[in-house]
Amino acid sequence: MSAGLNLAQLQAVHYTEGPCLVLAGAGSGKTRVITHKIGKLIDNGLAPKRIAAITFTNKAAAEMRERAKGLIGKPAKDVMICTFHSLGVRMVREDGHVLGLKPSFSILDSDDVTGILKDCAGGTTDVATARQWQWTISNWKNAGWDSRKALAMAQDDHERSIALIMQRYEERLTAYQSVDFDDLIGMPMRLLKNHAEVRDKWQRLLGHVLVDEYQDTNATQYELLKLLVGERAHFTAVGDDDQSIYGWRGATLDNLKKLPIEYPHLKLIKLEQNYRSTSAILRAANNVIGPNPKLFPKTLFSELGEGEPVRIQDCDTEEHEAERAAMRIQSLRANMNPQPAWKDFAILYRANHQAKPFEKALRKLNIPYKVSGGTSFFDRAEIKDLCAWFRLWINNDDDPAFLRAIGTPKRGIGHTTLGKLGEFSGQHKLSMFGALFSHMLAAVLPKKAHEGLLEFGRYINDLEYRARHTLGAEASRTFMLDWLKEIGYEQYLYDSEDSETVAAARWTNVLEFCDWMSQRAGGQVEDAAGTTTQTEVKSLLEVAQNIALLSTISEREKEQDMVILSTLHASKGLEWPHVMLVGVTEGMLPFKLDDNDGKQEKVSDDIAARLQEERRLMYVGITRAQRTLVVSWTKRRKKGREMVQCQPSRFIKEMNLDASTAREDPREKLRQLREQLARKVEAAPKLLENQKL
Ligand code: ATP
Ligand code: MG
16 A cells, blocks of 8 residues: 555555544645555454545545545445545434434435424524524534523524524424434534443444544534544544635634644644646645645645646636636647546636536537536435435425425315414424324314325325335336326426426436436446446335435536536545636635625734635635646626626735746746647647648
8 A cells, every 4th residue: 555655645654553643735645645544454454344534525435435446446345435424324323213313314404404494483584584593503503502502602682592493493303303414413423422332332343533624624523533533543634724614614723723732642744745736836826825824834845847837817707707718628628639538627616606607608619517516416396306205205204304295296285284284293292294194183174184184194104115115226216207107296397387398307307316216226237338237236215215415415426528617615625637717806706705895904803714714715726726727807797787897816916926937947938838839740730631621
């Protein structure tokens, strides 16, 4: 496991006897250390299933699994390569009964949570307010607070009222046998903290825990990690304080500061060589991050040569910016030798909504692309509809799923009936599904309405039974198609959409989803290339069990040859040969810091901290690039319906490109010119040939 590692990396890989922190800048091979260390631990005799490697996103986990497989082969499959959340799901499934939770609990998504919070306030609140509460409650949870603590800590009436809503929310979740995403970290943490037998079990199981992107862990994740590794503290954390970009979600650099204090025998290793980017790109990155205070001093250098200078592009509008980006991709594809693939290009921006003009421009030139980190396939209404049915099979007490499933498609059960059912279930402390089988319900509902509800309940039970006994891909697909026919889902889509094209597109999504789901049920599975493999057979019910979690997973996305459009946040840890950092306009990046569009005289502590985080975001963006980097901004930008005048981001100035060009080695320039010339000479016959045509 020592091939392709430098001395410092080797040191980190070989040190397996205690806590280890690798602290280093972007592209210095931190993630590589983790993959190699997994191999080393297995070589040392640690069983693969006793190793947990925790990454930040599901995409990163999937990539690490691939890399580990390449390095170690088959045993990699048993290593727990996961995110904090997927580890949390496993822990709560196995041991949540200690907290009174069934193994078949439901995982609520963000929309479900908003709905429940609205409900907790009597249903009169608007969505925006409910979202604000959601945000506050989530922050409290990430800090390890429950409603009791929130109530005790409340500073004013406003906070007190949110704490009371949180209390009701907690009661609802218990009644629904459901957890939200924050619980997937908080619950395992509490399980380990308060239940010695569970703690012993996990500490005995895990021989070594590795954590990537450690700088973005929050307080609860830190606690969880500490409890998982126990006194022995066999763990490896890798991170970069300059890439901490999730402060807004409760991540805290305190976790980095705390580590050497709480683990005095911590082995601290720094990596200084960047293997990803050219010197020109790295210098721009170092210049940008320069003004931020340093938690740990580090220097980064690259031996990949000066490379192409970083380019700044000013554009008139976002449409103009998008057109230029698309044309650049097309022209590099046509002129570079060897020809880059589409997936060698990435367009990175601050916020999801910025993708639109780029999508249009790429489509216009027939360039294949994929929006990553944007609206997920699984966030589409039709997919969520189907998932609601699955959730209900798995956990009959999941009221939000019950309400969604009973309404899609409509089954002639009206609001009044559902309202009465809700009231009845509240009075009798039953879930809605549980309540509809109560013999007392007949007394409060007209006969027809009662019959309708019972019929739905029986149908769910029947589906659940059938799904439990449906094994493998083939049978699962047939089952799903039959079921969709039974409930008339395709017709429902056509009835509820004005446009037939939209309805057809939604139905195609549904079919794609059915394929994807059934493939996961295993057996003889054929991939897109027509190769058949035999995988472990599961029941459709088992497949459905993880559905709420999978809804955030882009695992279904195969490595396709497509240009990537991504938010900066979602680009963390990844790399591309050619990167275009777009919308680097003051007010977008850095994001508007106050009402004066960043021109404030007095910079409060809060604003200063936010500016530092924005600067780190820019640093993350720049350091994704391996060979070329273009940074663009627009003179005008749409803001609502208006066009507003814009300034280039202050970060462009901070990149200090003039100075860096001045420092450019003339020999390097000559080499580049020679290379360009050679390319032109090589391309000449092809050009001539094209002309003949
Ligand atoms: P980030 O901070 O962006 O997450 P990182 O520190 O995790 O970056 P890696 O992604 O592990 O860096 O490595 C960056 C690139 O450098 C990868 O392509 C990796 O394969 C390569 N690399 C890392 N170490 C070496 C090495 N010793 N020799 C050759 N290539 C290396
Ligand atoms: Mg990394």
